[in-house]
Amino acid sequence: PTTDSPDFLPLACTLMRGGTSRGPFFVASDLPADVAARDRVLLAALGSPDRRQIDGLGGAHPLTSKAGIVSRSSVPGVDLDFLFAQLQPDSDRVDTTPNCGNMLAAVLPFAIERGLVTAGEQTTTARVLTLNTGMQCDITMQTPGGRLRYNGDTRIDGVPGSAAPVSISFLETAGSVCPELLPSGSVLDRVRFNGGDGVAHEIAATLIDNGMPMVLVRAHDLGLRGDESVATLNADGMLKEKLEALRLACGPLMGLGDVATRNYPKMCLLSAPREGGSIATRCFIPHVCHDAIGVLAAVTVATACVLEGSAAQGLARTAGGLHPTVSVEHPSGEFSVALELDARDPQQILRAALLRTARPIMRGDVMIPAHLFNET
Numbered sequence: 100p101t102t103d104s105p106d107f108l109p110l111a112c113t114l115m116r117g118g119t120s121r122g123p124f125f126v127a128s129d130l131p132a133d134v135a136a137r138d139r140v141l142l143a144a145l146g147s148p149d150r151r152q153i154d155g156l157g158g159a160h161p162l163t164s165k166a167g168i169v170s171r172s173s174v175p176g177v178d179l180d181f182l183f184a185q186l187q188p189d190s191d192r193v194d195t196t197p198n199c200g201n202m203l204a205a206v207l208p209f210a211i212e213r214g215l216v217t218a219g220e221q222t223t224t225a226r227v228l229t230l231n232t233g234m235q236c237d238i239t240m241q242t243p244g245g246r247l248r249y250n251g252d253t254r255i256d257g258v259p260g261s262a263a264p265v266s267i268s269f270l271e272t273a274g275s276v277c278p279e280l281l282p283s284g285s286v287l288d289r290v291r292f293n294g295g296d297g298v299a300h301e302i303a304a305t306l307i308d309n310g311m312p313m314v315l316v317r318a319h320d321l322g323l324r325g326d327e328s329v330a331t332l333n334a335d336g337m338l339k340e341k342l343e344a345l346r347l348a349c350g351p352l353m354g355l356g357d358v359a360t361r362n363y364p365k366m367c368l369l370s371a372p373r374e375g376g377s378i379a380t381r382c383f384i385p386h387v388c389h390d391a392i393g394v395l396a397a398v399t400v401a402t403a404c405v406l407e408g409s410a411a412q413g414l415a416r417t418a419g420g421l422h423p424t425v426s427v428e429h430p431s432g433e434f435s436v437a438l439e440l441d442a443r444d445p446q447q448i449l450r451a452a453l454l455r456t457a458r459p460i461m462r463g464d465v466m467i468p469a470h471l472f473n474e475t
């Protein structure tokens with residue numbers, strides 16, 4: 100492609116909101132095949148590293164420093180491959196290790212818009228494989244008359260207004276990045292760590308990965324109530340230091356090794372629900388407190404709520420049965436996750452289903468400095 104200036108190459112891109120995240124989406128074949136070149140292009144598209152991302156599309160927050168890469172799948176039975184890339188405002192790192200369930204919600208509308216999937220007459224369902232972890236899910240949208248419907252009555256907390264539902268049904272999420280659902284082999288560990296205050300601590304934690312590696316601790320055990328505002332938690336430097344020390348201690352226990360430069364495991368403070376839900380949460384992703392909660396983070400917390408002996412026990416209020424809906428309260432509302440438990444072993448989760456909304460915000464070309472395509 101050419102532009103008026105040889106200094107930039109225009110790269111076809113659709114800026115999508117997926118759930119409570121936002122970022123540019125690309126068709127995989129439009130990006131350089133070389134991973135280092137691809138990452139340079141993504142960094143330039145978002146404007147990282149720069150705290151304000153003034154020179155790119157990023158929104159100066161981890162939730163708006165994300166990108167999606169989509170292609171038709173060659174795997175039998177799978178329609179689409181999705182690679183999620185997590186960038187950070189102030190880092191030059193592009194992490195494609197973990198999933199993002201929010202950006203995942205934008206995959207199907209993007210794929211239909213770009214002709215990678217043909218819309219059905221009433222609804223369209225696509226099976227999506229995340230290349231990040233090998234996880235599969237079915238995503239369904241309404242497509243009356245073969246056209247995408249974006250307007251609707253579905254509200255998700257953290258996004259203004261309402262829109263058409265994007266239904267996501269996760270098929271198997273246990274041990275996405277970690278080796279197993281409970282990578283330490285235990286539902287509750289006593290983890291020792293040296294806090295930011297230089298004092299040795301021990302805390303009860305559930306180390307779990309049902310789609311997202313997470314460390315779940317009781318807010319009370321950190322001297323908190325669990326309903327503190329995001330601003331209060333983000334301003335608490337001592338708490339953040341303590342959580343980071345705990346996170347670094349948990350990495351090896353979770354089979355993740357040194358997680359100093361990783362954006363997982365996420366840290367989540369649990370407390371009893373206050374708004375009629377099942378559990379209250381404050382999540383750190385992992386250094387900034389989330390205004391809501393991640394999709395697979397919510398699936399993982401919901402899972403802990405039905406596991407006997409986890410850090411959620413005694414706090415969570417969940418209905419029994421094999422199909423509990425777990426309402427995960429977060430700073431800007433709640434997130435409902437419908438679980439299907441295995442009748443033979445109700446400590447095993449077969450499926451997790453949930454609703455998101457998504458839409459394109461802008462489509463066109465993002466202008467990438469031309470030399471980035473060629474640098475070695």
Ligand code: NQM
Nearest residue numbers: 199200201384393394395396
């Ligand atoms: O957990 C934030 C988000 C996420 C990830 C994060 C997500 C998920 O809210 O599936 O969606 O955990 O960094 O988009």
